[in-house]
Amino acid sequence: MTKRDDAALFGNRFLTMPAPSETFPExxxxxxxxxxxxxxxxxxxxxxQRNLATFVTTWMEPEAQRIIAENLHRNFIDHAEYPISAEIEQRCVRMLxxxxxxxxxxxxxxxxxxSEAIMLGALSLKWKWRERRQAAHLSVDRPNLIFGxxxxxxxxxxCRYFDVEPRIVPLAEGKYTIGPEDVEPHLDGNTIGVVAVLGTTFTGHKDDIVGIDKLLRDVRKERDLDIPIHVDGASGAFVWPFLYPDSKWDFRLEQVRSINVSGHKYGLVYPGxxxxxxxxxxxxxxxLVFHENYLGKTDATFTLNFSTGASMVLAQYYNFVRLGRQGYTYVMKMLQENAHVLADNLRSSxxxxxxxxxxxxxPLVAFRLVGEHAYDESDVAWQLSAERGWMVPAYTLPPNAERVKIMRALVKETLSREQIDRLSQDISDACRTLDDKGATHGSERAQVKRGTGY
Known part of the structure; x- marks a missing residue:
C-alpha cells in the first residue's frame, strides 16, 4: 500500500498516538x-436526542441549519458592517x-x-431602584432582591457578583412555587424587585405572578414603594403564549417591567x-448603555458580551417567520399531548x-416513586441510562423541600409517540431490573441541581 493510499484510511496516526491534551502540538x-x-x-x-434532562434545543430544520452554517463568520456586534443583522435582532425584540x-x-x-439576560435585567432593577432612592434623598445601601x-x-x-442581598423564599413539600404570601414579609424600601418564575426548572410550573402583581400594586398604593417584577421566562415565555394564551403573567400585569426568555429552549433554536x-x-x-465608534460608526451597546456570532439571531428570526403563532402553537400542543401520554403511562404503571x-x-413530566422500594429515583435514572441510553435526571428539590426526590423528562419535537411508549416501557423495565438486584447507589443521594441550559 502506498503512502497516499495509507493516508486515505480511517484514523491514521491518531489511532495509535495519544490525542493532544496537555501541551500545544508541535x-x-x-x-x-x-x-x-x-x-x-x-x-x-x-x-x-435521548437527553431528556436538557431544556436546550437539539434539532432544527435543514433550512435553519443552512442559515446558521452560512453566517457563522458574521460578527453580530459589528453593526456598521452588518446592519441587517442588527435590524433583524430588533425585529425579534419587537415581535417578542x-x-x-x-x-x-x-x-x-x-x-x-x-444567564446574560438575567444579569442585565437584574442590573436594570438595581439601577432604577437607585434612581428612585436618590430622587427621594434616601440611602442606596443594602439593596435586596426577592425570589423563591x-x-x-x-x-x-x-446577587453575589453585584452586591445585592438575596432574600430567598424556601419551598416546602407539596409547594414548589411561590406566591404573594411568601413575598410580602420580605418587602421593604431596599427591595429592588421581585423575581417570578414562569416554568421552573424543577417541576415546570409557574409562580403566582398575578397574585404577586396585586400585592405589589397594593404596596405601591399603601406604602409608596414601587417594586417591579422581573419574569424569568427562560423556559416558559415561549410556551405560555401558545398553550395558555389567556393566562396573565406578562406585560398585561402592571408591575411586570422586564422579561427574559431563552431562544435556545422552547424558542426552538440551537444554543446559545x-x-x-x-x-x-x-x-x-x-x-447602562454604552456608546462606541471604533467599528466604523457610533453604536449603543447594552450587553455583558461583545463579539458574538449573528447566526443564532438569524435562526431565531427564521423560526418566527417560518412558524408564526399558528406554527408555535401547533408545536407546543404536540409536545403537551405527548407529555400527557407519558404522564398517563407512568401513572398507570x-x-x-x-x-x-x-x-x-x-411540556415535561415530573414524577417520583410511590411505595416502598430498595432503590430510589437516582437508581432508576442510572439503570435507565445503562440499559437504554436515556438521560432522565433525578434530583432533590431546593430547601425546604429537599426531602423530595423526583425525576423529570422533557418532551421535545424529536420525541415521537412511538418513542414515548418505548421510554415508558424502558422505565418499567429498569424498575423490574432494580426489583431483582436492588439499589445501585447504596446510601448516596443526588444533590440539588440548579437547572442547566441558561
Missing amino acids: EGMAATDAMRLLDVDLAMEGDP ADLFNAPGKTTGCRTQGS GDVHVVWEKF IGWLVFREESDLPKD GRFEVIGSDLEQL
Missing part, C-alpha cells in the same frame, strides 16, 4: 484526521414585545442565553441565544406519582 495533522479525532471522542458522549403584550414602544436585546428557591442558580450569582425585553424604553437605565400535571406546566 505539528498539525491532516484535516480529515483532525475531524475524525473529534468524531471518535464525541461518539463517547450521550445522544442529544408583541407576544408578551407590551403596552407601547419598548426596547430589548439578544443575549448569550438567559425555585429559581435558576444565576439569580444567586447575580437569549432575549431580554423591557415593558417600556424608560425601564432600561441610560447609565402503579410505580410513580406524577407531580402537578393538572396545572399549567411546561
